[in-house]
Amino acid sequence: MAGRATALPLLSDDEIVRRFRETRDNSCFAELFTRHRQRVYFACRGFFPDGALAEDAAQETFLRAYQNMHGFQGGDFSRWLMRIARNVCIDQWRKRRPESRIEDLDAASGEKPGAARLDAYELELAVRKLWEEMKNLSPDQQRCLELKIEGYSYEETVAHTGLSIEAVKSHLQNGRRMLWLKMEGVLVHLK
Numbered sequence: 001m002a003g004r005a006t007a008l009p010l011l012s013d014d015e016i017v018r019r020f021r022e023t024r025d026n027s028c029f030a031e032l033f034t035r036h037r038q039r040v041y042f043a044c045r046g047f048f049p050d051g052a053l054a055e056d057a058a059q060e061t062f063l064r065a066y067q068n069m070h071g072f073q074g075g076d077f078s079r080w081l082m083r084i085a086r087n088v089c090i091d092q093w094r095k096r097r098p099e100s101r102i103e104d105l106d107a108a109s110g111e112k113p114g115a116a117r118l119d120a121y122e123l124e125l126a127v128r129k130l131w132e133e134m135k136n137l138s139p140d141q142q143r144c145l146e147l148k149i150e151g152y153s154y155e156e157t158v159a160h161t162g163l164s165i166e167a168v169k170s171h172l173q174n175g176r177r178m179l180w181l182k183m184e185g186v187l188v189h190l191k
Helices: 002-010 013-023 026-047 051-067 077-096 102-109 115-134 139-149 154-161 165-190
Strands: none
Touching: 002 026, 013 026, 013 077, 026 051, 026 077, 051 077, 115 139, 115 165, 139 154, 139 165, 154 165
C-alpha cells in the first residue's frame, strides 16, 4: 500500500479519480485535495473577502466533490471542481444575505413596497445575463475568462489552453470589452 500512495503524485487527476471510485481509498482523494485546495480557496476568496467564509466554502466544495465523485464524467477535474466551488459560493451567499420582512425594509428605506427585494432580484438576473452573454463569446475568449474567474494566472491559462500568453491576454481583454458592451444597459438599469 505504501508504494501505491507514493505513486499517486505521478498520476493524472482522471487516474486518481478512477482509483478512488474503485477502491474508495481516501489517500486518492487526499491527493486531489492537495493538488487543488489552493486554487479552490483562492476562487472562494474572490467571492468572499472574509478568509473564514472562503475557507468554509472551500471545505464545502471538497465535501460535495467527495460525496459526488460518481458525478464526475471525466475531462478536466479542476474545472468540475471549480464549478462546484462557484455553486457553493452562490449557495452560501444566498444563505448569508439578510432576510428581512418586506414591510420592515420598506418602512426603513421609505421606498415603495417590494423595492429592496426587487433590487436583489435584478442583481441576480444581471449575473445570470452575464453568464449567458459569456456563451456568445468566441470559445477562446470564453475559456480564458472562465479560467480567470476561477482564479487561474496567465501562465496557468496558457498551460490549460495551449495559447500563447499574448493570445490569452488579448482574449481576456476582448472578452471583457464585449461583455461590458453587452452588459452596459443592464448595469445602467440597476443604478
